[in-house]
Amino acid sequence: MDKFGFTLKARDGMARTGTITTPRGEIRTPAFMPVGTAATVKAMLPESVRETGADILLGNTYHLMLRPGAERIARLGGLHNFMNWQRPILTDSGGFQVMSLAALRKLTEQGVTFSSHIDGSRHMLSPETSMEIQRLLGSDIVMAFDECPALPATEERQAEAMRISMRWAQRSRDAFGDRPGHALFGIMQGGVIPHLREESATALKSIGFDGYAIGGLAVGEGQEAMFGVLDYATDFLPADKPRYLMGVGKPDDIVGAVLRGVDMMDCVLPSRSGRTGQAWTRHGQVNIKNARHADDPRPLDQNCTCPACRSYSRAYLHHVFRSGEMISGMLLTWHNLHYFQELMQGLRDAIAAGTTTDFVAQFHAQREKGDIPPL
Numbered sequence: 429m430d431k432f433g434f435t436l437k438a439r440d441g442m443a444r445t446g447t448i449t450t451p452r453g454e455i456r457t458p459a460f461m462p463v464g465t466a467a468t469v470k471a472m473l474p475e476s477v478r479e480t481g482a483d484i485l486l487g488n489t490y491h492l493m494l495r496p497g498a499e500r501i502a503r504l505g506g507l508h509n510f511m512n513w514q515r516p517i518l519t520d521s522g523g524f525q526v527m528s529l530a531a532l533r534k535l536t537e538q539g540v541t542f543s544s545h546i547d548g549s550r551h552m553l554s555p556e557t558s559m560e561i562q563r564l565l566g567s568d569i570v571m572a573f574d575e576c577p578a579l580p581a582t583e584e585r586q587a588e589a590m591r592i593s594m595r596w597a598q599r600s601r602d603a604f605g606d607r608p609g610h611a612l613f614g615i616m617q618g619g620v621i622p623h624l625r626e627e628s629a630t631a632l633k634s635i636g637f638d639g640y641a642i643g644g645l646a647v648g649e650g651q652e653a654m655f656g657v658l659d660y661a662t663d664f665l666p667a668d669k670p671r672y673l674m675g676v677g678k679p680d681d682i683v684g685a686v687l688r689g690v691d692m693m694d695c696v697l698p699s700r701s702g703r704t705g706q707a708w709t710r711h712g713q714v715n716i717k718n719a720r721h722a723d724d725p726r727p728l729d730q731n732c733t734c735p736a737c738r739s740y741s742r743a744y745l746h747h748v749f750r751s752g753e754m755i756s757g758m759l760l761t762w763h764n765l766h767y768f769q770e771l772m773q774g775l776r777d778a779i780a781a782g783t784t785t786d787f788v789a790q791f792h793a794q795r796e797k798g799d800i801p802p803l
Contacts, residue, residue: 432609434448440783452517461485463485472762472765484515485515485518493553506564517566517567523573524674535575539552569638574597578647579647625664641673642661643674645675651684658684662689706760708764709729716749716760717749
């Protein structure tokens with residue numbers, strides 16, 4: 429298997445399930461990608477991430493280019509060897525991170541000049557340099573370089589960002605070249621304006637990509653507005669290519685996105701929440717910091733098979749978090765990633781069986797019921 433491909437296996441409404449094939453393994457869709465910003469999913473061993481059911485990880489171009497440097501990673505055998513993850517890796521383009529630098533960046537037609545948040549050194553990211561950095565990293569799925577404006581923004585600002593992103597998409601395609609076994613995804617922009625989203629999708633399809641991302645959401649617009657865009661935006665994209673919603677999200681965001689035809693998502697939420705004492709369960713969010721857990725011998729979720737739930741009580745998790753012990757973040761992150769992957773498997777099974785409506789109804793009913801009461 430030396431090619432990148434996508435096979436759509438079943439639909440249920442707008443929801444889809446399928447398989448992305450890569451030389452490094454298959455990715456079952458809909459897929460949630462844990463984020464390994466600096467070549468690691470925080471608080472987790474790569475083997476442990478795989479045990480949760482993850483087929484693919486996300487790496488961050490901006491952070492890796494600054495430290496340890498893409499050239500160094502290439503000399504050490506590429507990102508897969510460097511971080512001991514031999515399955516597929518998607519790398520973002522760095523566009524979102526440099527957007528968030530605000531006053532530390534300068535945008536021109538050529539690209540973005542910015543100051544490192546680490547040491548203040550000056551760097552330039554353009555479509556060409558982003559493609560080169562991602563080539564050095566050796567990622568399986570490469571993202572086109574784009575400009576992502578924060579919302580809310582005027583229609584004029586959203587149009588300006590979308591159109592420069594489309595020009596950069598063509599330059600990204602040209603710079604990426606022909607790399608068998610590796611894929612390049614274009615990124616739709618256009619904020620919450622339907623005709624801008626359609627214009628962006630038309631431009632991307634005319635260039636031609638291996639997959640298509642929906643960018644410029646989960647940047648301050650709120651869930652209702654995000655779902656409003658997804659209600660029409662996925663229809664603008666080719667049905668025979670994977671669709672990736674960037675930076676999403678919470679479990680109900682994920683379910684809503686899948687119902688609207690999204691195939692791939694990523695978010696730092698499971699690991700970030702784990703490090704701050706938050707656990708995601710089928711009954712909603714649990715704040716392990718709360719005193720009500722101090723004497724509770726039960727697991728976070730009695731139906732969960734992750735190590736945190738199999739072997740440790742809420743009382744213990746409360747104790748190690750309050751004590752500042754590293755095992756707290758490790759166990760809660762493992763649980764969260766396990767839950768997110770379990771949710772994805774449930775969605776895949778339901779779509780294949782044509783029972784997505786029932787699955788989603790049960791998902792919402794369990795969350796409305798809430799966390800189990802204390803003893």
